[in-house]
Amino acid sequence: MKITILGSGTGWIRLDRNSPGYLIEVDDFCLLLDLGPGVLKQVLRAGKKLEDISSIFISHFHPDHVTDLIPFLFATRYNLGYKRSSPVDLYVAEDFAQFYHLLNTAFRNWIEPPEGLLNINLLPKIKKYRFFIGPFTAYTSPVKHNPESLAIRLEYKTKSLVYSGDTGYCEELVELAEKADLLIVECANSKDLYVEHHLSPEDIALISERAKVRQIIFSHFYPHSERINLDLIKEKFKGRVILAEDLIKIEI
Numbered sequence: 001m002k003i004t005i006l007g008s009g010t011g012w013i014r015l016d017r018n019s020p021g022y023l024i025e026v027d028d029f030c031l032l033l034d035l036g037p038g039v040l041k042q043v044l045r046a047g048k049k050l051e052d053i054s055s056i057f058i059s060h061f062h063p064d065h066v067t068d069l070i071p072f073l074f075a076t077r078y079n080l081g082y083k084r085s086s087p088v089d090l091y092v093a094e095d096f097a098q099f100y101h102l103l104n105t106a107f108r109n110w111i112e113p114p115e116g117l118l119n120i121n122l123l124p125k126i127k128k129y130r131f132f133i134g135p136f137t138a139y140t141s142p143v144k145h146n147p148e149s150l151a152i153r154l155e156y157k158t159k160s161l162v163y164s165g166d167t168g169y170c171e172e173l174v175e176l177a178e179k180a181d182l183l184i185v186e187c188a189n190s191k192d193l194y195v196e197h198h199l200s201p202e203d204i205a206l207i208s209e210r211a212k213v214r215q216i217i218f219s220h221f222y223p224h225s226e227r228i229n230l231d232l233i234k235e236k237f238k239g240r241v242i243l244a245e246d247l248i249k250i251e252i
């Protein structure tokens with residue numbers, strides 16, 4: 001499983017940290033986790049074409065995680081340079097039906113792909129809901145952020161990856177991340193600024209220790225949350241810690 005960090009930032013628009021997006025690859029199957037503004041350009045910077053995207057998972061509908069879905073869908077209507085012939089599978093919480101209807105109304109159907117090019121798979125908000133995305137066995141659980149927020153676990157052969165989306169501390173994430181080879185986790189809080197429904201480095205260390213994950217990627221950084229005291233983390237968590245940067249690649 002190859003992981004490329006497309007965006008290690010948030011809705012705070014920066015040149016050095018794009019809004020959230022992660023590319024997960026197995027052979028030629030490409031799954032995008034979240035589509036914040038600028039993520040499609042990051043896909044190109046990572047050496048991929050938009051046609052290469054097989055499936056998309058969206059964790060929740062905050063603009064920093066979903067807005068590049070609009071140009072992605074719009075581009076399926078183009079025949080100039082971009083040609084999608086195989087459908088893209090979208091996996092998203094069941095609340096998406098209303099969200100998509102409102103988007104289509106706002107854009108007067110200009111974001112509706114040609115027939116057969118988009119499969120929308122609505123996910124129920126139940127714990128450890130199991131389904132399949134291409135070669136992956138996937139599980140989603142609701143987490144503590146927005147009403148539609150889901151974290152996802154992906155398993156391929158003996159390897160497992162968990163992506164938290166945005167969330168506060170919750171048992172659902174601890175359970176979903178159990179013994180994962182890699183946890184990609186949001187780190188929006190710091191000692192200087194702690195808001196509900198997000199995580200601090202100390203929360204993450206506790207989750208990772210309790211879930212017995214092998215390694216963590218801290219991501220979703222604000223300028224105030226990216227300066228992390230690794231010694232403090234290592235008191236609780238003995239695994240490998242990676243601080244996300246845009247376009248770095250990790251293999252598990």
Ligand SMILES: [Zn+2]
Nearest residue numbers: 010062064166
């Ligand atoms: Zn966010």
Ligand SMILES: [Zn+2]
Nearest residue numbers: 060062145166
């Ligand atoms: Zn959010």
